[in-house]
Amino acid sequence: MEHYKMNLTLKVWRQKNSKTEGSFDNYSVKDISSEMSFLEMFDVLNEQLITEGKDPIAFDHDCREGICGACSMHINGEAHGPWSNNTTCQLHMRAFKDGDTIVVEPWRSTAFPVLKDLIVDRSAFDRIIQAGGYISVNTGNAVDANAIPIEKKKADDAFAAAACIGCGACVATCVNGSAMLFVSAKVSQLALLPQGDPERKTRVMNMVAQMDKEGFGNCTNTYACEAECPKGISVANIARLNREFLSASLTSEE
Amino acid sequence: MGLTGLFLITFLIVHAGVNACIFVSEDTFNTAAHFMSHNWVLRIMEIGLFAGLLLHIIQGLLLWKQNRAARPVGYTLTDNNRNSKWYSRSMGLLGTLLLFFLVIHISKFFVSTKIALYGGGDADHNLYLEMKEEFAKWWIVVIYLCGVTSLFWHLLHGFGSAFQSLGINHKRYTPIIKTAGTVYTVIICILFALMPLAFFLNWID
Ligand code: SF4
Ligand code: FES
Numbered sequence: 070m071e072h073y074k075m076n077l078t079l080k081v082w083r084q085k086n087s088k089t090e091g092s093f094d095n096y097s098v099k100d101i102s103s104e105m106s107f108l109e110m111f112d113v114l115n116e117q118l119i120t121e122g123k124d125p126i127a128f129d130h131d132c133r134e135g136i137c138g139a140c141s142m143h144i145n146g147e148a149h150g151p152w153s154n155n156t157t158c159q160l161h162m163r164a165f166k167d168g169d170t171i172v173v174e175p176w177r178s179t180a181f182p183v184l185k186d187l188i189v190d191r192s193a194f195d196r197i198i199q200a201g202g203y204i205s206v207n208t209g210n211a212v213d214a215n216a217i218p219i220e221k222k223k224a225d226d227a228f229a230a231a232a233c234i235g236c237g238a239c240v241a242t243c244v245n246g247s248a249m250l251f252v253s254a255k256v257s258q259l260a261l262l263p264q265g266d267p268e269r270k271t272r273v274m275n276m277v278a279q280m281d282k283e284g285f286g287n288c289t290n291t292y293a294c295e296a297e298c299p300k301g302i303s304v305a306n307i308a309r310l311n312r313e314f315l316s317a318s319l320t321s322e323e
Numbered sequence: 324m325g326l327t328g329l330f331l332i333t334f335l336i337v338h339a340g341v342n343a344c345i346f347v348s349e350d351t352f353n354t355a356a357h358f359m360s361h362n363w364v365l366r367i368m369e370i371g372l373f374a375g376l377l378l379h380i381i382q383g384l385l386l387w388k389q390n391r392a393a394r395p396v397g398y399t400l401t402d403n404n405r406n407s408k409w410y411s412r413s414m415g416l417l418g419t420l421l422l423f424f425l426v427i428h429i430s431k432f433f434v435s436t437k438i439a440l441y442g443g444g445d446a447d448h449n450l451y452l453e454m455k456e457e458f459a460k461w462w463i464v465v466i467y468l469c470g471v472t473s474l475f476w477h478l479l480h481g482f483g484s485a486f487q488s489l490g491i492n493h494k495r496y497t498p499i500i501k502t503a504g505t506v507y508t509v510i511i512c513i514l515f516a517l518m519p520l521a522f523f524l525n526w527i528d
Binding site for chain 2: 093147247291296
């Protein structure tokens with residue numbers, strides 16, 4: 070890939086805190102390398118703002134290697150920008166050309182209130198996990214990995230579901246603001262395994278109840294989430310969640 | 324939503340089947356229509372049909388309300404066509420258009436049949452002739468074709484979506500369901516569109 074430099078105009082959402090209303094501000098950055106990541110481009114912009122004595126743009130990031138899910142940004146109309154199966158930190162500037170204008174917004178969802186600029190509060194996801202995304206076991210010595218035989222296909226499916234990094238792109242991109250892909254991944258990774266079986270019914274009931282309480286929307290199967298998910302979590306998990314929920318609701322004695 | 328949707332999908336097969344009788348003869352159609360409106364089992368099922376439709380509408384309204392509340396501040400820029408089909412995101416709009424169409428449709432043919440049934444004149448009531456008169460007007464034909472177009476996109480998403488909502492997503496069966504949905508949608512909509520067109524263009528007498 071050929072290396073090049075570019076000048077860009079950025080239209081970035083600025084918002085003081087969750088109480089105030091925000092608006093867009095325009096910035097220009099010069100000599101951005103095509104090898105930079107999108108977040109490094111933001112670092113350049115922020116240094117520029119700091120030297121000018123202005124308030125730098127607040128954005129979330131941690132691992133910068135596509136595994137933590139912190140770097141939530143809605144870029145040019147798409148969650149995590151134009152590349153598919155990708156996070157913002159792994160989006161590189163070669164996705165853009167010289168002279169481009171890039172619009173950057175925070176996730177927009179009732180359940181993810183904006184804290185400042187591009188940072189949203191994704192603790193709604195944590196509360197959903199606390200409601201049932203665990204197994205109750207006594208800790209102690211690590212048990213032998215092969216103590217319980219698990220069918221290869223099930224292990225693979227559980228592993229694929231466990232790849233979810235809780236980034237929230239599924240919610241951000243869904244026209245309904247639904248969190249079904251995330252919840253379905255968290256339910257599936259345990260429902261598929263024998264270790265998850267004892268709490269299977271209460272888990273799905275409690276996690277769905279918490280999801281509704283947080284104010285997420287309802288799934289209408291547009292499958293935009295799957296297309297924008299950095300980890301390619303499959304909507305087949307949503308069908309599994311629906312199955313788990315239906316059978317738990319019909320058979321639960323509570 | 325999925326259950327009531329599948330229920331309405333089944334009804335459409337019966338409806339399109341009766342419609343298709345016009346291509347056999349006037350008598351066949353009138354006999355079929357007469358049977359549909361007079362058989363008591365079907366008349367009880369008719370109540371179920373309206374209940375199903377009403378439930379489908381109420382569920383749709385609830386979804387719309389909750390989903391709107393889930394994102395009060397929208398994006399300035401969205402590029403949704405890159406991740407999903409427009410009709411899958413427009414089920415509420417398509418459904419509303421369909422509802423408008425249904426109000427016109429029911430007030431035209433359903434009500435007249437009921438008036439004939441309860442208000443006398445049942446023996447003389449000829450639904451075939453009534454349709455022939457109505458579908459001679461170009462604007463009625465246009466309304467009907469618009470109704471069928473909305474139905475087409477609504478079904479194209481709704482058919483497969485219903486199965487997913489009921490928890491059916493399978494490597495082997497989902498592609499079959501998808502194809503079946505497309506075939507179903509195309510056949511049903513062609514049958515529905517042919518009816519007003521056939522009268523308007525005098526394909527049948
Ligand atoms: S399902 Fe995908 S998009 Fe949603 S939170 Fe998990 S990794 Fe992110
Ligand atoms: S910063 Fe961790 S995934 Fe982007």
